[in-house]
């Protein structure tokens with residue numbers, strides 16, 4: 397029998413599943429004669445706001461832009477501190493530091509999310525905000541976090557780059573604080589075919605500011621109110637996102653089924669399986685197991701044709717980019733332990749039954 401080759405993630409199946417719709421939309425945008433900030437963007441903003449339940453959505457050029465522009469427009473800058481979990485993708489942290497603000501790292505809980513019980517000890521006179529990252533499509537403990545932010549008058553920013561459609565007590569991530577920041581990078585659950593992002597908010601003033609800021613600070617052509625940026629969303633990406641958004645419940649359901657199949661079938665004794673926080677719906681951007689035998693397991697799986705990835709091997713506080721913050725190994729033991737033990741299993745739209753069965757059999761056969 398041919399060796400099966402399973403990639404840790406793949407995007408071609410997700411394209412093929414709705415290929416006709418994507419192709420028709422792409423052609424119609426190409427033929428429209430209008431390519432940046434137009435009808436497709438306006439329609440996507442309206443539909444994504446409705447999908448999340450937020451009052452407003454502003455389309456932007458990337459997830460990182462959504463983060464740094466949200467931080468900037470909330471008035472957070474040099475000298476201000478933002479509390480963020482240590483085990484995140486480095487973009488969350490860059491959204492803070494691009495503005496000259498200081499990331500104050502805190503440890504994650506057993507669901508890989510910011511540990512709500514460890515936030516208050518990090519609050520100082522300079523703390524302006526908490527940035528919650530719903531990592532791997534799982535959900536942070538929002539009741540506790542919104543309560544802390546309310547009591548200490550802190551801004552709340554949600555990094556939802558991995559959590560499109562994830563729910564906390566029936567309410568969508570991204571709608572609990574001042575701003576929800578989304579990425580539509582192709583590999584995200586709601587992926588475009590290039591870079592794209594958006595910010596959602598219930599604050600009409602913030603939405604208005606973001607709309608102006610993304611287009612060089614101009615509301616009316618060539619009248620510039622503020623020094624902004626170019627972070628416009630284009631019509632092609634917005635149109636393709638409109639196609640995928642219509643199938644989002646199906647896409648999420650499929651990921652949840654794949655995760656449930658893994659959780660029901662994996663029984664290797666040296667691995668810990670991820671759990672879903674009670675009262676939440678995880679959208680399983682990644683299915684992340686933990687094992688102290690990670691190197692061995694990865695090599696074993698690679699020999700059997702199963703690809704896996706580590707999200708993420710170096711926590712931001714130990715990355716070269718953030719050497720200037722002066723952190724030392726050992727400062728964040730939970731974060732560092734996760735960096736040393738996490739492993740993401742293959743999970744993608746269109747994953748075939750045989751592909752998952754083979755992956756499970758290989759893991760269970762690891763001794």
Ligand SMILES: *Cc1c(COP(=O)(O)O)cnc(C)c1O
Pocket residue numbers: 458459460461484485487488529555557558579580581591592593
């Ligand atoms: C992907 C990602 C981002 C950045 O999004 P881009 O669109 O690549 O700029 C930010 N935060 C997290 C947690 C992400 O996974």
